[in-house]
Amino acid sequence: MALLQFISAGLPNVRVPTTVHSDHLIVAEKGAKDDIKRAISDHKEVYAFLSSAAEKYGIGYWRPGSGIIHVVIFENYAFPGGLIIGTDSHTPNAGGMGMLGIGVGGSDAVDAMAGMPWELPCPNVTGVKLTGKLGSKWNSSKDIICKLAGILSVSGGKGKIIEFFGPGVQSMGATAMATVCNMSAEIGSTSCIFPYTEAMGRYLSATKRADIARTADRFKDVLLVADEGSENSYDEVIEIDLDTLEPHVNGPFTPDLSHPLSRLKHALSESDWPVELSSSMVGSCTNSSYEDLEKVRHLVAQAKTAGIAKVKIPLLVSPGSEQIRATAEADGILQELREAGATLLSSSCGPCVGQWDRSDVVKGEKNSVVSSYNRNFVGRHDSNPATHSFVTSPELVTAFAFAGRLDFNPITDSLPILNDNVSSSFSAGSTAGPTFRFRPPVSTELPKAFDPGENRYQVPVTDASNLSVHIDSKSDRLQRLTPFEPWARGNASRMEVLLKVKGKCTTDHISPAGPWYNYRGHLENISNNMLIAAQNAFIPERDPKSRGHTLNPLTGKMDLIPAVAKGLRREGVKWCIIGDSNYGEGSSREHAALEPRFLGGVAVIARSFARIHETNLKKQGMLPLTFDDWTDYDKIELGDRIELVGVESGEMRSGRQITMEVRPRDGDVWKAMLNHSFHSKQIEWLRAGSALNHVKNTTLR
Numbered sequence: 054m055a056l057l058q059f060i061s062a063g064l065p066n067v068r069v070p071t072t073v074h075s076d077h078l079i080v081a082e083k084g085a086k087d088d089i090k091r092a093i094s095d096h097k098e099v100y101a102f103l104s105s106a107a108e109k110y111g112i113g114y115w116r117p118g119s120g121i122i123h124v125v126i127f128e129n130y131a132f133p134g135g136l137i138i139g140t141d142s143h144t145p146n147a148g149g150m151g152m153l154g155i156g157v158g159g160s161d162a163v164d165a166m167a168g169m170p171w172e173l174p175c176p177n178v179t180g181v182k183l184t185g186k187l188g189s190k191w192n193s194s195k196d197i198i199c200k201l202a203g204i205l206s207v208s209g210g211k212g213k214i215i216e217f218f219g220p221g222v223q224s225m226g227a228t229a230m231a232t233v234c235n236m237s238a239e240i241g242s243t244s245c246i247f248p249y250t251e252a253m254g255r256y257l258s259a260t261k262r263a264d265i266a267r268t269a270d271r272f273k274d275v276l277l278v279a280d281e282g283s284e285n286s287y288d289e290v291i292e293i294d295l296d297t298l299e300p301h302v303n304g305p306f307t308p309d310l311s312h313p314l315s316r317l318k319h320a321l322s323e324s325d326w327p328v329e330l331s332s333s334m335v336g337s338c339t340n341s342s343y344e345d346l347e348k349v350r351h352l353v354a355q356a357k358t359a360g361i362a363k364v365k366i367p368l369l370v371s372p373g374s375e376q377i378r379a380t381a382e383a384d385g386i387l388q389e390l391r392e393a394g395a396t397l398l399s400s401s402c403g404p405c406v407g408q409w410d411r412s413d414v415v416k417g418e419k420n421s422v423v424s425s426y427n428r429n430f431v432g433r434h435d436s437n438p439a440t441h442s443f444v445t446s447p448e449l450v451t452a453f454a455f456a457g458r459l460d461f462n463p464i465t466d467s468l469p470i471l472n473d474n475v476s477s478s479f480s481a482g483s484t485a486g487p488t489f490r491f492r493p494p495v496s497t498e499l500p501k502a503f504d505p506g507e508n509r510y511q512v513p514v515t516d517a518s519n520l521s522v523h524i525d526s527k528s529d530r531l532q533r534l535t536p537f538e539p540w541a542r543g544n545a546s547r548m549e550v551l552l553k554v555k556g557k558c559t560t561d562h563i564s565p566a567g568p569w570y571n572y573r574g575h576l577e578n579i580s581n582n583m584l585i586a587a588q589n590a591f592i593p594e595r596d597p598k599s600r601g602h603t604l605n606p607l608t609g610k611m612d613l614i615p616a617v618a619k620g621l622r623r624e625g626v627k628w629c630i631i632g633d634s635n636y637g638e639g640s641s642r643e644h645a646a647l648e649p650r651f652l653g654g655v656a657v658i659a660r661s662f663a664r665i666h667e668t669n670l671k672k673q674g675m676l677p678l679t680f681d682d683w684t685d686y687d688k689i690e691l692g693d694r695i696e697l698v699g700v701e702s703g704e705m706r707s708g709r710q711i712t713m714e715v716r717p718r719d720g721d722v723w724k725a726m727l728n729h730s731f732h733s734k735q736i737e738w739l740r741a742g743s744a745l746n747h748v749k750n751t752t753l754r
C-alpha cells in the first residue's frame with residue numbers, strides 16, 4: 054500500500070534509501086522449503102509487483118525467504134546514532150543498535166520516500182535503569198520487556214521514548230537489546246533505545262560492518278550515550294534489577310497481562326485458560342536471533358542427554374533471516390532441533406501474523422499456545438478467537454514444549470522420564486520414577502562466523518526510465534489507488550453511528566490479518582474485513598453477532614459491518630465510529646485507516662487513540678476525535694445521529710475543541726465537547742482529502 058501511494062505521488066524515484074521486505078505473506082504449513090514454494094506460487098503477482106515497483110523507483114527488495122524486516126534491517130542497515138522509520142510497528146527493534154527506529158503508517162513512509170520532512174509530536178522520555186546482570190539464570194531480555202509491559206500496560210508508553218541506562222545494559226548482547234526494543238511496541242511507545250555498547254560493536258563487526266563499529270567507538274562517550282545528568286531529567290524513571298528479575302509469561306489475549314513464572318500456576322488455577330498446550334513457537338522479529346536458537350538447542354541437548362529425545366507438542370521454529378538460518382544450519386543447531394521433533398519454518402512472520410495453516414485445531418476450539426513472539430491478540434496466530442496465546446522467552450517456550458503444559462516451571466519442576474526413554478509427560482506434582490530437571494541454558498551471543506546463505510536481495514536500479522510496474526487492471530489483489538475526494542461542506546452533519554466499539558480494538562480488530570493479507574494491495578477487496586473482529590456495544594456480548602455486525606440504520610437489519618458501511622456509502626450517508634480506550638492499538642496497519650475512509654467514514658470518536666493509528670486516520674483525511682469527558686462514551690445510544698460543529702473550513706483550529714451534537718432517534722439533542730490533536734498543516738490534509746492529496750497539491754506540483 055505504501056508503494057501504491059508512492060506511485061500515485063508521481064515521483065521518478067525515492068529520495069531516501071528505501072527497502073521493501075517480503076515477510077508477512079508466507080503461510081506456515083509444512084516447513085520452510087514447501088512453504089516458500091507455496092508462497093512464491095500463491096503470491097507470484099504480488100511479488101512481481103513489489104519487485105518491479107522496487108526496480109522502477111530505486112528501492113532495494115528483499116525477496117521471500119530472505120528474512121523478517123526488522124532482523125534484515127538489524128543485520129544490514131541499523132547503525133548507532135541513526136534514525137529509521139518503517140511501516141511496521143516493531144521498527145523500534147533498531148534501538149538494540151543504538152538507532153532510533155519508529156513505526157509509521159505507509160503514508161508517513163511515502164512522505165519520507167518523497168524527500169519530505171517527517172514529523173511527530175516531541176515525545177517524553179522514560180528512563181529504565183537496569184541494575185544487576187543477565188546471563189546465569191532463566192531470565193532473559195524478553196523478561197525485561199514482559200515485566201515492563203505489566204508495569205506500563207499496552208498504552209503506558211504512548212508518546213514516550215523508552216531509554217535504557219545503567220550497568221545492566223552492559224550484560225546484554227545486541228540482539229538481546231533488540232528484543233526489548235522490538236516489543237516496546239506492545240506498550241505503545243514511540244520508540245525505545247539503548248546506548249552504544251561494546252556488544253553493538255561486536256555485532257557490527259560480526260556482520261561485516263567493522264568500519265561502522267570503529268566510527269561508533271570514536272563517539273561512544275559523547276554522541277551515542279545519554280547526556281550526563283539526563284537521569285535527573287527523564288520524565289519518569291523505572292528501575293529493574295536483572296539479578297532478581299523473574300522469567301515472565303504474558304497473556305492470554307493481551308501482552309500486558311504479565312505473570313512472573315512463580316505465579317503462573319496460581320493464575321492458571323484461578324482462570325479457565327487451557328493448561329494443556331496445543332503448540333509452541335520460537336521465532337518472530339522479537340526472538341529469532343542466533344543467540345535465541347542456540348539457547349533452544351542447549352535445552353534440547355540437555356533433554357536428549359537425560360533420555361528425552363522429543364518435544365511433547367509441536368515446536369515450530371522460524372529463524373529470523375536467511376543469514377541466521379544458514380548459520381544455525383552450518384553450526385548444527387537446526388539439525389538438533391529437527392531431531393527433537395521441531396518443524397523448521399521459513400525465515401518470515403508466519404504464525405506471528407495469522408499466516409498459519411493449522412489443521413490440528415478447528416476454529417472455535419479452545420486451546421493454548423505459547424510463543425516467543427511479541428503479540429497475542431485474539432486470533433493473531435490462527436484466526437481462532439478461542440486460541441489462548443501466551444508470549445515468553447525462547448527458553449521457556451522450549452521448556453513448555455517438552456512439558457506440554459503451562460503449569461510447568463523448569464526452575465522448580467522436573468520432567469518424568471518414561472520407560473521408552475523417548476518421551477516425557479509432565480503433570481503438576483508428579484515425582485514418581487526417574488526425572489530430569491533443566492539447567493538454565495547457556496547463552497552464546499554470536500556465532501564464530503555468520504554464513505550469509507542464499508542471496509535473495511535485489512539491488513536498486515539506477516536508470517529505470519524504461520521499466521514499468523506490473524499491475525493487472527483485472528487483478529483482485531492489486532489495484533491502483535484513486536485519490537480520496539477533498540472535504541465537502543456538511544460532511545460531518547447528521548452522521549450515522551456505524552457502531553460503538555466496546556473494549557479493546559486493535560488494528561487486528563479493525564483490519565484482521567491472516568487470509569486478508571492477500572488483499573493488502575487492493576483497497577476495495579480488503580475493505581470487506583473492516584471491523585469484523587470488533588465488539589459492538591449495541592449488541593449483547595452473548596449474541597454471536599456482537600462481533601463484526603451492526604444494525605443497518607437505513608434498513609433496520611443486522612449485517613456485517615463492512616456491508617452496512619458500503620450500503621451507507623451507496624446512499625451518500627456519512628457515518629462515524631465510536632471507539633473505546635486506546636483505539637487502534639497494535640500495529641501500524643494503515644488499512645485500518647484507509648478502509649473506513651474508503652467506505653465513507655468521516656470520524657472516529659474515541660476515549661483515546663494509539664499514536665500511529667491516530668496519525669494514519671489524519672493522513673487519510675479522517676477526523677480522530679476524543680471525548681473530553683470519557684463518560685460521554687456511555688451516553689451514545691443505538692440509532693443516534695451525530696453532528697460535529699466547528700470542523701468546517703476556517704472553523705477548525707489547532708487546540709480548539711469541537712462540539713458534538715448528538716441527536717437520538719427519539720429524545721432530546723445533547724452536546725459534548727471533543728478534543729483533537731490536529732496542527733495547522735494537518736488540518737490542510739483534512740481539507741485536501743488526505744495528506745497525499747495535500748502533498749501533490751503543494752510540494753510536488
Ligand code: F3S
Pocket residue numbers: 076077121122123141143337338339401402405406427428
Ligand atoms: Fe512479522 Fe510478527 Fe514481527 S508479523 S514483523 S514477525 S511482529
